[in-house]
Amino acid sequence: MCEYCENTKLLGNSKSLIEGVDAAIDGGKLRVSGWFDGIAGVQPLYIPVNYCPMCGRDLRGNDMPRLYISGPVTGKPDGNREAFEEARRELRHWHMVSIPHEYVDAETTHEEAMAILLHQLTDRTYSYRKGKCANLYDGVAILPGWEQSEGARLEKAVAEACGIPCKTVDEWLEEAR
Numbered sequence: 001m002c003e004y005c006e007n008t009k010l011l012g013n014s015k016s017l018i019e020g021v022d023a024a025i026d027g028g029k030l031r032v033s034g035w036f037d038g039i040a041g042v043q044p045l046y047i048p049v050n051y052c053p054m055c056g057r058d059l060r061g062n063d064m065p066r067l068y069i070s071g072p073v074t075g076k077p078d079g080n081r082e083a084f085e086e087a088r089r090e091l092r093h094w095h096m097v098s099i100p101h102e103y104v105d106a107e108t109t110h111e112e113a114m115a116i117l118l119h120q121l122t123d124r125t126y127s128y129r130k131g132k133c134a135n136l137y138d139g140v141a142i143l144p145g146w147e148q149s150e151g152a153r154l155e156k157a158v159a160e161a162c163g164i165p166c167k168t169v170d171e172w173l174e175e176a177r
């Protein structure tokens with residue numbers, strides 16, 4: 001699993017202000033989109049692919065719902081990364097999972113981190129699975145201790161305001177099993 005097939009990182013981009021295309025692996029499909037998509041109402045081209053071109057992972061049947069893990073980061077050793085990674089290891093059997101540490105690091109200020117993470121959390125994209133533009137994330141998985149974390153409380157409030165269901169990691173696991 002790599003950042004390209006798990007987190008839709010662009011494989012390549014020739015887009016300028018007025019022309020060009022970009023390509024990414026999105027839910028087991030190769031997505032090619034042009035600069036005019038939003039303007040002309042043109043939908044990206046989705047081509048089913050069997051394997052990730054970057055890491056070789058088998059993508060067949062891998063069009064899984066996408067979850068974002070939210071929880072306490074600030075003031076914890078290594079930004080509490082181990083707790084996030086542990087939850088991801090379990091959830092990824094049924095979901096594509098993102099954690100905040102992929103988008104921010106220890107150098108990022110709190111304000112910058114919130115701007116980056118709330119932007120990520122509220123991102124919308126064309127969903128091949130749903131056949132329309134939709135929230136990038138199908139849900140938020142919440143780690144224990146979120147009540148004490150200002151950032152996690154905010155992420156939960158924003159997600160709920162945008163119609164993204166928030167459940168504990170255990171609740172998501174129970175539901176998937």
Ligand SMILES: [Zn+2]
Pocket residue numbers: 001002003004005006052053054055056057
């Ligand atoms: Zn990959």
